[in-house]
Amino acid sequence: MAIHKKEEFSQKEQDLASFAKALAHPARIAILKVLAQKNECICGDIVDVLPLAQSTVSQHLKELKNAGLIDGTIDGPRSCYCINWKAFEKFNSEFSFLFQKLKTTNAKCC
Amino acid sequence: MAIHKKEEFSQKEQDLASFAKALAHPARIAILKVLAQKNECICGDIVDVLPLAQSTVSQHLKELKNAGLIDGTIDGPRSCYCINWKAFEKFNSEFSFLFQKLKTTNAKCC
DNA sequence: TCTCTTAATCGTATATTTGCGATAAAGGAT
DNA sequence: ATCCTTTATCGCAAATATACGATTAAGAGA
Numbered sequence: 001m002a003i004h005k006k007e008e009f010s011q012k013e014q015d016l017a018s019f020a021k022a023l024a025h026p027a028r029i030a031i032l033k034v035l036a037q038k039n040e041c042i043c044g045d046i047v048d049v050l051p052l053a054q055s056t057v058s059q060h061l062k063e064l065k066n067a068g069l070i071d072g073t074i075d076g077p078r079s080c081y082c083i084n085w086k087a088f089e090k091f092n093s094e095f096s097f098l099f100q101k102l103k104t105t106n107a108k109c110c
Numbered sequence: 111m112a113i114h115k116k117e118e119f120s121q122k123e124q125d126l127a128s129f130a131k132a133l134a135h136p137a138r139i140a141i142l143k144v145l146a147q148k149n150e151c152i153c154g155d156i157v158d159v160l161p162l163a164q165s166t167v168s169q170h171l172k173e174l175k176n177a178g179l180i181d182g183t184i185d186g187p188r189s190c191y192c193i194n195w196k197a198f199e200k201f202n203s204e205f206s207f208l209f210q211k212l213k214t215t216n217a218k219c220c
Numbered sequence: 221t222c223t224c225t226t227a228a229t230c231g232t233a234t235a236t237t238t239g240c241g242a243t244a245a246a247g248g249a250t
Numbered sequence: 251a252t253c254c255t256t257t258a259t260c261g262c263a264a265a266t267a268t269a270c271g272a273t274t275a276a277g278a279g280a
Contacts, residue, residue, distance in 0.1 A: 004238070004239085004264095004265070004266090005137075005161055005162060005238085005239080006135070006136050006137075006238095008161040009136035009137065009139075009140055009161075010136075010140075013136040013139045013140055013143075014136045016133065016136075016139050017133065017134055017135050017136040017138075017139055020130045020131070020132075020133035020134040021130070021131075021134035021135075022130075023126065023127065023130035024127055024130040024131035024134045025116070025127050025131075025267090025268085026116050026119035026120075026123040026124045026126075026127040027115075027116075027119065027268095028127075029119070029123045029126050029127055029208075030119055030120075030123055032208075032212060033123075033208075033212070035212075036211065036212040036213075043226075043227075044225095044226060044227070047227095051115055051118040051119075052115060052268095052269075052270090053269070053270055053271075054226090054227075054228095054270095055227090055228080055229080055230095055269080055270065055271075055272090056268075056269050056270065057227095058227060058228055058229080059228090059229090059267095059268080059269080060268090061227095061228095062228080062229095063267095074227090074276090074277095076226090076276085076277055076278070077224095077225060077226045077227075077275095077276060077277045077278060078225085078226055078227070078277090079226080079227060079228085083212060085213065088209060088212070089209075092205070092206070092209050095202070095205065096202070096206075098139075098142075098143075099198060099199075099202050101143075101146065114234095114235070114236090114268070114269080115268085115269080116268095135237090135238085137238095153256075153257075154255090154256060154257070157257095162238095162239075162240090163239070163240055163241080164240095164256090164257075164258095165239080165240065165241075165242090165257090165258080165259080165260095166238075166239050166240065167257095168257060168258055168259080169237095169238080169239080169258090169259090170238090171257095171258095172258085172259095173237095184246090184247095184257090186246085186247055186248070186256090187246060187247040187248060187254095187255060187256050187257075188247090188255085188256055188257070189256080189257060189258085
């Protein structure tokens with residue numbers, strides 16, 4: 001593509017898209033599940049569960065962190081990750097809002 | 111990448127990821143908005159609104175359709191698109207479920 | 221200090237996405 | 251029949267994403 005045109009859309013649209021993008025890979029969905037189920041901040045335990053190399057998992061974690069969906073703190077030689085509920089709620093409600101808005105304003109067609 | 115490993119995750123994880131992927135671009139979010147606001151099945155009107163070429167918009171529409179988020183029917187020389195509410199609700203509830211599940215099982219950490 | 225464990229990052233290969241212009245297909249209008 | 255409008259598809263270029271092994275960094279423990 002010549003130049004990516006994502007910037008030409010509204011900030012809200014970009015934010016929603018970024019959030020969706022962070023979830024747009026089964027590995028990252030799986031990571032979020034693991035983070036919740038373990039009831040504690042795991043790190044390399046995720047690597048044991050997923051069918052991916054350590055470096056790949058680390059990369060996915062980085063993306064989740066960049067998207068703001070998880071927080072990570074360094075704890076000695078290991079890293080501790082946990083879900084950022086605030087961000088999650090925010091995006092969840094924004095999605096719901098979008099769905100709602102779509103639903104109420106729409107008449108059937110096709 | 112050697113081989114994409116998406117297949118090694120659960121079907122549910124893959125489905126959620128596919129849904130998220132369909133939403134993972136501001137143009138597609140914008141398209142969904144337009145489809146709802148117009149209160150009718152638009153087609154090329156979308157092209158007028160978005161800062162993208164016709165072929166690019168057509169491609170995004172195709173992706174949304176493939177993901178099952180919208181339906182499209184051919185209506186004479188033009189095409190008619192509308193949102194597939196069933197699929198939307200399904201995925202919305204599955205997302206909510208995921209969020210819920212994460213929330214209730216999680217203790218704070220980090 | 222030296223080693224071990226753990227995790228991030230670098231470099232690289234490959235696959236996918238994004239975007240556009242050009243072209244094709246398919247009805248409608250004259 | 252011929253053109254016009256509308257939209258899908260093809261072919262291509264460039265940007266991103268995915269994945270891995272190798273390496274680096276950094277603390278823990280002997």
